[in-house]
Amino acid sequence: MSASRTNVRPKADQVLVDIVDYVTKYKITSVVAYDTARLCLIDTLGCGLEALEYPACKKLQGPVVPGTIVPNGAKVPGTQFQLDPIQAAFNIGAMIRWLDFNDTWLAAEWGHPSDNLGGILATADWLSRTAVAAGKKPLRMKDVLTAMIKAHEIQGCIALENSFNKVGLDHVILVKVASTAVVAEMLGLSNEEIINAVSLAWVDGQALRTYRHAPNTGSRKSWAAGDATSRAVRLALMAKTGEMGYPSVLTAKTWGFYDVSFKGQPFKFQRPYASYVMENVLFKISYPAEFHSQTAVEAAMTLHGKLAKAGKSVDDIKQITIRTHEACIRIIDKKGPLNNPADRDHCIQYMVAVPLLFGRLTAADYEDDIAADQRIDALRDKIVCVEDTSFTADYHDPKKRSIANALTVEFKDGKKLKEIVVEYPIGHARRRSDGIPLLVEKFKTNLARQFPAKQQQAILDVSLHQDKLEAMPVNEYVDMYVI
Numbered sequence: 001m002s003a004s005r006t007n008v009r010p011k012a013d014q015v016l017v018d019i020v021d022y023v024t025k026y027k028i029t030s031v032v033a034y035d036t037a038r039l040c041l042i043d044t045l046g047c048g049l050e051a052l053e054y055p056a057c058k059k060l061q062g063p064v065v066p067g068t069i070v071p072n073g074a075k076v077p078g079t080q081f082q083l084d085p086i087q088a089a090f091n092i093g094a095m096i097r098w099l100d101f102n103d104t105w106l107a108a109e110w111g112h113p114s115d116n117l118g119g120i121l122a123t124a125d126w127l128s129r130t131a132v133a134a135g136k137k138p139l140r141m142k143d144v145l146t147a148m149i150k151a152h153e154i155q156g157c158i159a160l161e162n163s164f165n166k167v168g169l170d171h172v173i174l175v176k177v178a179s180t181a182v183v184a185e186m187l188g189l190s191n192e193e194i195i196n197a198v199s200l201a202w203v204d205g206q207a208l209r210t211y212r213h214a215p216n217t218g219s220r221k222s223w224a225a226g227d228a229t230s231r232a233v234r235l236a237l238m239a240k241t242g243e244m245g246y247p248s249v250l251t252a253k254t255w256g257f258y259d260v261s262f263k264g265q266p267f268k269f270q271r272p273y274a275s276y277v278m279e280n281v282l283f284k285i286s287y288p289a290e291f292h293s294q295t296a297v298e299a300a301m302t303l304h305g306k307l308a309k310a311g312k313s314v315d316d317i318k319q320i321t322i323r324t325h326e327a328c329i330r331i332i333d334k335k336g337p338l339n340n341p342a343d344r345d346h347c348i349q350y351m352v353a354v355p356l357l358f359g360r361l362t363a364a365d366y367e368d369d370i371a372a373d374q375r376i377d378a379l380r381d382k383i384v385c386v387e388d389t390s391f392t393a394d395y396h397d398p399k400k401r402s403i404a405n406a407l408t409v410e411f412k413d414g415k416k417l418k419e420i421v422v423e424y425p426i427g428h429a430r431r432r433s434d435g436i437p438l439l440v441e442k443f444k445t446n447l448a449r450q451f452p453a454k455q456q457q458a459i460l461d462v463s464l465h466q467d468k469l470e471a472m473p474v475n476e477y478v479d480m481y482v483i
Helices: 014-025 029-053 084-096 113-133 141-161 171-187 191-203 220-240 257-261 278-282 289-309 326-332 348-358 376-379 389-396 427-450 451-463 466-471 473-479
Strands: 317-325 382-388 405-411 421-424
Touching: 014 141, 014 191, 029 084, 029 113, 029 141, 029 451, 029 466, 084 113, 084 220, 113 171, 113 220, 113 473, 141 171, 141 278, 141 466, 141 473, 171 191, 171 220, 191 220, 220 389, 220 405, 257 317, 278 405, 289 326, 289 348, 289 405, 317 326, 317 348, 326 382, 326 389, 376 421, 382 389, 382 421, 382 427, 389 473, 405 466, 427 451, 451 466
Parallel strands: 317 382
Antiparallel strands: 317 405, 405 421
16 A cells, blocks of 8 residues: 655745745845945946857847847847847846856855846846836836845855755756846745746756766856846746746655755755845956966966076976865866867866966967967876865855965976965955956956947946946946947
8 A cells, every 4th residue: 555645735945935035025235235236247248248259159149030129128238139038138148158257156056146147137128128118117227236136145145055066967056046036026026926936946957067077068058057047037927927836846755856956955054145145256357267267377377477587488397286175176177188168268277278378368268279289288288286175175164265276386307486376366355456446447348349439438437336327227228238
């Protein structure tokens, strides 16, 4: 005989309730969070504008059916496309992630919280244009910043103690969950409807990390977040129609997320949702490189100058040792052939070799013409990574959150250069005063890639002033980025 199972509908999992309570009830009061969100907004859009210079990204832009124009639809910055919010979210999400140059969050799980901007901006723009067409008030850019802060917080707080990569799932699952929650709130869904929407995000089949790791590393990692944030808009819109949810999606015995995808373990939480993640997010300012390598690239740039002063060249090098943290070794310590740009920007040996050779690391340095230089692979073969357990501990310490790397160059004649240690990259919260001027210059450079001088200045006049930006209607701000 088989024991019958109860079919009583359970209460919603507490994780779902906490997310919904946060997006609907918590008021953001942190000035630092809003200031940082503005910086995050302009940096993220700038990354997208740079990505539009790459045909592999540009080919994915536009409507699903060529020629489709959606009246009152969301506009895609840097283009002439006006799309439904789902496809617009994909377009924006893909372009801002394409070059691996937008913000980063490192913890038990890593990721890029500004990936959520795809769904947030597309939805806010569409809602605003629809409202204006109906004679109603549009959303303001402060609403976008608020949604960004909350999406960052949901993604980042879940990531603090829960490693999805260790069970083979990609971190974009958290983009989908966070985007779903904040987009559903922007759409005006009730608490129950938002719980339904978030449950739909968890019950989805989730992306595997296959496309981020050898031997399958490929370009999907550049559009996976766009896919996730656009799926979030789709699920939120479905919930808005009254589509049912699945209240014990995480905890259901046998069939829930924990048992199916998380080895039966419930999520752990380090802190309640507030504005911690946005306040402490990491910006990629100087180098378009996977974040665990940022300090190694900074060290390599320093060593490039010291080689010449020592009267040495890369040909004189016997070995380069990278003293690093466990996550770096697990993700980007890579030997053997590198098959494409996506492979190269997730190889620490490549990202150290290029600045040692050329004194630079740009997005173009991952392309085939640069990678064909045989000196890069020759130097890669001389680079070894070793874990420093103290670096790993400081990486996980919530009071430090360092991303340390240390480089030592040993020459064939037995001499060595003094080890270069960099604990915190230029984009770290501990180096905000150093980083902000450079971040603004990065934004100006990226604006200049797509827009004439007058249009650049108009964008800057709003974007660099907190009050002006927050007060501006979303549709008017997005219009400033139309080609």
